[in-house]
Amino acid sequence: MAIARKTISTGLTLGATVVTLSTIAVTSLGIHSRGQALFEESPKELIDEVWQVINRQYVDGTFNQVDWQAVRREYLNKSYTNKQEAYKSIREMLKKLEDPYTRFMDPQEFKSMQVDTSGELTGIGIQIGLDEKTKKLTVIAPIDDTPASRAGLLAKDIILKINGKSTEGMDTNAAVALIRGEPGTQVKLTILRNNQQKEFTITRARIEIHPVEYSLKESPAGKIGYIRLKQFSANASKEMRDAIKNLENKQVTGYILDLRSNPGGLLFSSVEIARMWMDKGGIVSTIDRRGEVEKEVANGRALTNKPLVVLVDKGSASASEILSGALQDNKRAVVVGSQTFGKGLVQSVRPLGDGSGLAVTIAKYHTPSGKDINKHGINPDIIVDLNDKQRQDLWLNERDKIGTLADPQFAKAVEVLGKEIAAQDSRADKN
Template sequence: MVITKSKLVLGATAVTLSTIAVTSLGIHSRGQALNNSPKELIDEVWQVVQRQYVDGTFNQVDWQAVRKEYLSKSYSSKKEAYKSIREMLKKLDDPYTRFMDPDEFKNMQVDTSGELTGIGITISQDEKTKQLVVIAPIEDTPAFKAGILSKDEILKIDGKSTQGMDTNQAVSLIRGTAGTKVKLTIRRSGQTKDFEITRARIEIHPVKYSQKTSPAGNLGYIRLNQFSANAGKEMQQAIKDLETKKVVGYVLDLRGNPGGLLFSSVEIARMWLDKGTIVSTIDRQGEQEREVANGRALTDKPMVVLVDKGSASASEILSGALQDNKRATLVGTQTFGKGLVQSVRPLEDGSGLAVTIAKYHTPSGKDINKHGIDPDIKVELTDAQKQDLWLRERDKLATLEDPQFAKAVEVLGKQITAKGTTTTSAEKN
């Protein structure tokens, strides 16, 4: 997703399968006017990579020689130039640095309305196998309701093999008019299954919250589905409302949250953290930028964060920051493990380019892209349990019949008791 405020994109949320209206985005084109010829487009792409790409060795490729090779060719059409640009970028062996023709680029663009048309999944390409995989379905969308899960491998789209297919090509096949259907052939735990999904117009509400009566006391439960542009505002309202209800602790649920906007994750982290580093972005020159808390936390009450393998990118920034600063206990399973930052820019002919420009580290220096975030307390769910909780018996989600939530309540109970004891002792002194 495009990060319109800081002009950055997180690699894990590589492509959301939806058609999204256009607003302004990205880094503007080079200052000089381009004549819009095929060679000038190729050179523009080459120049962007030359200036910004995270790996200064360009995957051990002689990037100057690449420029000479592709500018020495003759091109009779933009289509030929597009093909050469894709060939050129493949030399970097980075699925997140990619060229998008004008139609593909429209699928990346973000509208402030928050309305999407599609099936509601976020996909990526496995860096080792090159297989298309689902990062996570967006809650309450057609893909979610059909039973698509995080880490599902997409083998076919309407019968067409995805072998050798990049995310842009997959989007072109999966997206379509609301009401039409698309068939995905999925491999999960070694078994193959077909899912026929009807496309729809989707309105995303990133934050849902409620107060929960539990053995640990009156708790605030906040489910964050996605780090969209308005997620911070909704999170702030949720915390303030729950504070008026005198909750004694919080469960923040990031399960299945595929990420989104970098500035949104930082904004929300500051609502929970009063001090400390939130995230560091590392470019090829070393540390580029460090985001820190600003002393404006909305609460200091005990907190547990729920994570799983569908928690990616911005979710990993937030959970990593809260864990490393000892602000929250993480319960669940290892997160997705995608920590690349991209710059997304429009090109002169309406096409676009996404370039990996940095990776991000947690406050303690963990490289999320290599491993993800390990929870403090591991609680696994089987695929059958996930299907029951998230689809068949949603009323059990975030109740004591939800094993991960139940563990969160247990942990909070101990923390609340300990904090109460400490407070009482301090008052006696």
């Protein structure tokens, strides 16, 4: 799951219940001994704290047609002898909302959820969520060059079993607890893909992630800059800035920004990166249950105005959809590839009194033109679909072809960029 800059208590998360399967240290949680003492005296204190947060912040003022006051009476009238009973009741209470993205995490689950800002993870390297319609545990995207991606997992894969245990009715917290583990140990996943079951045995590892890769490419249109952004982590903005500046110094004529299989990440990172490409225009709007809109806009500090093509696919989610949607709506870039994943909900992540945590859906986000990404995703300007076999061959078996003319989506992006460069040159000549 993505969390915002500063503290978790005010963090904004993007997309579905997106969980990085990793074991990470927790910092700056703001957990107070008074809250712990209150909880030890009465588990009901924690139950009521969760209820109050939902009551104040949940995105739907009708609580998805649930009588939320009655829910409070029901669960506070029960007797609790230990915190495990309270945790169970909280999960039951939240389940009534039928929102897989609003969820409770016990202290260990909360620690495991956090994004490690150093970029080092321990796990298999996938991000998962519950599909809104089917409620099935689904792969958002495997993180590039990790055990999951090397094993051949793909976006939209449905996880049927973990180590032989059915995921039917399982929430993401329970799934994460089963999938994560020490480096060198293995986990077996049973996947449903195109109505066929597949078995994957994956060895967990310690994963160091550098979010940005870039290179200079020669093309018929001259030198172009190719930048691949793998996820919107805390250091993605700095690495993106360095990449653009380096390529500008090499006098490239245009850029291809590759967001394929990028499952998203930090809201502030997507906004900062959008500002590197856009001098003006809106970036994203978040809308809460009162209909209040908070807008992020460009700040006139773009690093380049050269032609840009953005590559997306069905593994591009959340912050990737914010960035590609902003560039598309402002006509700053041509978007090429496949329809994106379609995750447009914003969550607030906050610590609770006993060290546990709560993720609450507090808003949805729209592109500058008002498109609700959560219902549909981003439609490319130019569609170049790959079937599952083509995607697996490219991203698993023939990775050296990614970002080359043997990569069909990249090849189309080069062709489109060439036309955009020629059009910009023509306009410059007329002026």
